[in-house]
Amino acid sequence: MVSDKEVESAYKVAKERYAEVGVDTEEVLKKLQNIRVSLPCWQGDDIHGFLTPDEALSGGIGVSGNYPGIAKTPEELTKDLEEAFKLIPAKQRLQLHQIYAVTNGKKKDVSEVGPKDFKFWVDWAKENGIYLDFNPTFFSSPKVKENMTLASPEKGVRDYWIQVGKNARAISNYFGEEQGAQSVDNFWIMDGMKDEPISRLDPRERLIESLDEINKEKYDEKNTIESYEGKLFGTGVESYTVGSHFFYDNYALTRNKFWCMDIGHFHEAEDPSDYLSAFLAFGKGMFLHITRPVHWDSDHVPTLEDRTIRMMSALIRDNLLSKTVIGLDFFDASINRVAAWVIGTRATQKALLLGLLAPIDKLKEVENQYDFTLRFAETEELKSFPFGAVWDEFCLRNNVPVGMDWYKELKDYEKNVQFKRN
Template sequence: MSINIEAEYKFAKEQYASLGVDTETAIQALKSISVSIHCWQGDDVGGFEHNGSQLSGGIQATGNYPGQAKNIEQLRSDIEFAMSLIPGKHRLNLHACYLDNLGGFVDRDQIEVKHFESWAHWGRERLQGIDFNPTFFAHDKFSDGLTLSHPDRAVRDFWIEHGRRCREIAAYFGKQFNTESANNFWIPDGFKDVPVDRAAPRERLTESLDEIFEKDYPKELTLDSVESKLFGIGAESYTVGSHEFYMGYALSRGKMICLDSGHFHPTEMISEKISAILLFYEKMLLHVSRPVRWDSDHVVTLNEELIEIAHELVRSRRLSDIHIGLDFFDASINRIAAWVIGARNLLKAMLFAFLEPTKMLQEKEREFDFTSRLAYREELKTMPFNAVWKYYCEQMCVPAGISWLDEVRQYEKDVLSKR
């Protein structure tokens, strides 16, 4: 370990100890955090179906930075390289459209476990687990802007079968990795203009989801979650799967609710919602993104809301009940750098939260000593946090500072530029 990093850490350890914080305990807590790294950053949400479909349903990756992964081998190579620069052992978040098609087109109502076995084999030594997502967008049966809420029973049946098969695949991943696989249902259904009948699509969505979830899977293998959205491209006026809809559906059906930090009104913060959700749900899923005006899925930065989200997660004392994943796709910058920046920022925010003297601050709050609460919280902002982060990175054998960017640039020169 670098002498300078060790010396800086020793000083930081003493500073935090003066506030009653044990940095070693914080580091050990961070080691237990396993983030679900989303596969779709590497190829702009393209997938490997080879059916010529284009993104649709509120999904849009902008930019044309060179080096996009063109096949499953390239994507795995990029993911593996990115993870080598992110401290800790993490999970993979996989969409159904990233199947190994075994040399031929496989439609979504025909996908099977065999189309994902190579992912499990590849990830067995590299990953903590694999989470899953049915893919309800970018398909010709989404042409009317509706899937599970479509008035045509044949269209609904297609997507219901897709959802059923995805649950079987998620359970397979849970068994392979001996850890529950979060299987997240997000559908883009909605209307560009204001509908006359808001209820009927939601009634059909309820019936469709109930049919998908008819079969029970052991919770130790897979957990279903449902995810809301405020609006999307082509669904600016009405989204069938609103937050209120899924709150009610998940609570009444014993499912997880997924909070995506980009799926709410610009003035809404999901850090405010976490404590309320956990009062009524056994588990929850969190998708961390960065909205700019809308759900634009920008690379996660170490901003105030990310830090507040991390604090709420740690303060909940229920981290084992919370699945944490990333969800952004930026094609305007180096895609591997995007992964690394986003994941490292999320982990930095978690470490920042672990370094909070939460019990002491809560005691001040219970005593209505709001002066001390504010003073200490402000003091924490300038504590030598980065020294603890760099020490942790060196412990985990990844670059401690910006030197990881040099490795990405070299990979870009040796690999990405030749695609």
């Protein structure tokens, strides 16, 4: 266990090192303190939810692993989240899916779920200082017809899912009203085809019509804003995905909404950080899904890898944090589910810290003077600066375990709480 005195001593040295290149670590820590990351609630229970928890997942969704201690009730899931938040510095956000409605024993279809079914979550979030974001659930339902929902050729199918989308907007608006901060309502639909379609346009025109119908009611954007998540392909929709990146990019721009960019939905050879400035030069805002793709969309727990660092650095270098909500999207049942939240969120925060610990204004000035040698030299040297000491200080100031000390606390929780569920 590292002592507080050792952390403070190391931070003092790091503070002096960064000051030499014009970085005020105290200002950096203040900025990091105010950046909230939106965790995925579905990591805690393998995306079962509480409407039909015993039904198998479908619609291109699957979780690998069977680690013991899974949360099976709203109380167990919130208890696990509280444990995770104890081990993550600063205050964060939480994404809920529609299937996580708490209906108090009353059987409900997802199309019947409304704001009152999320009072449990709103009360809990207020007690814990957490902001809530939302996701309508367009999968794992018999109402999904041949991998189609809002783009279905059947009007009855479209109408059903339009109602689901309308309810989702009302729920997200309820979150925003209650928490006094905007809730992002993120739409991801799995619509597509396994083999080549005859028409690629017809389903997209139906999807546009459906989304426009969902958006007819006006809500105050201080409470809620919709985002639209593109995807390249998925299981069962390998040849054609209706809601592609370009489709939702354009829909968000023309409707003045957010675009959701999941970095797991891009080829490993691509650099999705470049899309941030390309879209936000025109768009209202962006909702990010930070994940770790292993051979594309596999939703692994994020780590402090180059792709995550580039994403966070791009936001900071171009001053785009005010137009972006950073969310996470992963599910892993092969390891302790609470540990996954902790590892993934802390890794994302570390990537943000690395981006903040750079003399951005100075480097921009150097770049505009065509001094690419100095730009190259200084950005390279910063990679070996003692950012870990600043991170440890950030944890210490937030009364969060430093280094691997969090793991000991988690193992105690695992033994005394999670494993007793089985």
